[in-house]
Amino acid sequence: MAGSVDLSKGLPSHPEKSTLEGKNKFLGFWIFLGGETIMFATFFGTFLGLREGTAGGPSAEELFSMPLVFIMTMLLLTSSLTSVLAMFSMKKNNFKNMLVLMIVTVLLGLGFLGFEIYEFVEYVHHGLGYTTSAFASSFYTLVGLHGAHVLFGLCWITTLIIRYSRSGITLTNAPKFYVASLYWHFIDVVWVFIFTVVYLMGIGGA
Amino acid sequence: MSDDLSKPFTKSSMSEEEIMKINKERKIQVTSFAFMIFLTILAFIAVATETIEVGFAIPFILLLAVVQFFLQMYYFMHLKDKDHGWPNAFIISGVVLSTPALIALILLLGVTKY
Numbered sequence: 001m002a003g004s005v006d007l008s009k010g011l012p013s014h015p016e017k018s019t020l021e022g023k024n025k026f027l028g029f030w031i032f033l034g035g036e037t038i039m040f041a042t043f044f045g046t047f048l049g050l051r052e053g054t055a056g057g058p059s060a061e062e063l064f065s066m067p068l069v070f071i072m073t074m075l076l077l078t079s080s081l082t083s084v085l086a087m088f089s090m091k092k093n094n095f096k097n098m099l100v101l102m103i104v105t106v107l108l109g110l111g112f113l114g115f116e117i118y119e120f121v122e123y124v125h126h127g128l129g130y131t132t133s134a135f136a137s138s139f140y141t142l143v144g145l146h147g148a149h150v151l152f153g154l155c156w157i158t159t160l161i162i163r164y165s166r167s168g169i170t171l172t173n174a175p176k177f178y179v180a181s182l183y184w185h186f187i188d189v190v191w192v193f194i195f196t197v198v199y200l201m202g203i204g205g206a
Numbered sequence: 207m208s209d210d211l212s213k214p215f216t217k218s219s220m221s222e223e224e225i226m227k228i229n230k231e232r233k234i235q236v237t238s239f240a241f242m243i244f245l246t247i248l249a250f251i252a253v254a255t256e257t258i259e260v261g262f263a264i265p266f267i268l269l270l271a272v273v274q275f276f277l278q279m280y281y282f283m284h285l286k287d288k289d290h291g292w293p294n295a296f297i298i299s300g301v302v303l304s305t306p307a308l309i310a311l312i313l314l315l316g317v318t319k320y
Contacts, residue, residue, distance in 0.1 A: 007210060009219035013228075017289070019211065027292055034296035041304030042311065049315025070250055077246065081239045084282050088232045092225070093218035168214025182283055189278045196249060196271040204253045204260055204267075 007171075011093040015174035022175035029179045033186050040190050043142045044197060051202070053134030058126055060135065060202030069199045072115045073191065076150075079108035080188040083181040090177060095168045098177070102161055105184065109154045116147050139198065146194055149187050156180055238281045245270045 012018040017026055051060065086101035120140070128136050157180050164173045220228070249267040252258055280286040285294055 006219070007215075010217040011215035011219060013218070013220045013224055030293035030296045033293075034300035037297065037300030038304050038307065041308045045308040045311025046315065048308075048312045066250065066254060073246055074243070077239070077242060080278070080282060081236070084235050084239075085232070088228060088235075091218075091228060092220065093215055095214070167212065170214055171211045185278055185282045188282075189275055192271050192274045192278070195246075196267050200249060200253045200267050201264060204263055 011091075011169060012171075013091060015090065015169060015171060016178035017175070019171050019175070022171065022178075025175045025179055029182060033182070036186065040145075040193075043138075043145055044193065047138040047142045047198065050134040050138040055133035055135075057132040057136060058123075058128045060139075060198075061205055063123055063126060063128060064199050064203050066199075066203060068115060068119060069195055072112055072119075073195050075108050075112045075115070076188050076191050079105045079112070080185055082108065083184045087178060087181050090169055090174060093169055098169070099161060099165065102157055102177070106154055106157050106161070109150055109157075109184075113147065113150050113154065116143070116150075120144075143194060143198065146187070146190055149190070153180070153184055153187055156183070235281060238277050242274055242277055245274055 006012075016022050082101045082105045086098045086105065089095075089097035089101060128139075130137055130140050160173070160176055160180055164170075164177075167173060218225075249270045252263045252266055252270075279297065284290060285297065
């Protein structure tokens with residue numbers, strides 16, 4: 001039931017919120033994001049509390065390389081922009097454009113994930129196992145949790161792209177794409193704090 | 207009515223005026239993205255250059271991160287738009303509850319010495 005929205009003129013200007021289901025998804029997803037904020041805060045707190053406990057293993061200053069983190073940050077920031085632009089295309093009923101931008105988002109996300117896997121493998125080679133020190137465990141748990149979110153987001157958006165590759169923008173899939181793009185922005189917000197608190201503060205030697 | 211919900215549309219119902227408004231908003235988003243890139247580069251430079259004191263660089267990059275947080279939340283995630291009262295409430299309560307959790311963890315773990 002489309003409610004009070006007039007569909008005869010074409011796609012409503014806010015397709016993600018023109019059905020009750022869409023409104024509920026939107027609201028529910030923001031509750032989830034509020035909860036995620038607190039969950040990530042606890043992991044950040046743990047890392048900040050434990051980051052000096054290197055127990056003789058490699059320290060942050062020895063391991064982290066600035067160019068790698070910089071590339072990863074740029075990849076994720078750009079993917080955030082493409083998913084924002086995808087939502088503008090969605091509102092204008094430009095389905096093909098939206099799909100292309102979503103695919104670019106996924107590709108940039110994949111690039112990010114690839115660099116992160118490479119990074120972790122490299123650290124293990126340098127003697128930073130998961131149980132090496134309190135710093136190691138809290139680092140891998142925090143950054144790995146973020147990486148798991150990226151992986152989940154990639155699977156989610158890819159599924160949406162495949163599932164709706166031929167359907168055009170409808171009142172059913174508009175809220176789904178919108179919520180997925182909100183999730184993707186949230187991942188980027190978390191990364192902003194990771195690169196600042198974990199990497200830059202680690203390299204800066206604070 | 208389920209047919210209506212899974213039916214694509216041939217056109218958008220947006221008026222000229224609405225399209226102009228959305229294009230303007232799009233421009234603002236791209237500008238804020240450029241600004242975010244600038245802030246990111248600034249943060250990296252602040253840490254990379256040896257001449258800037260650590261005592262200044264760390265609070266500075268934390269401030270940049272907070273600015274980016276607001277840009278992402280309010281522009282990219284549309285928190286500034288109307289009809290976003292509840293989302294604002296949820297995120298603000300998230301941040302308010304996170305603060306004591308964060309501080310407590312940092313202080314307590316620091317005291318117990320791993």
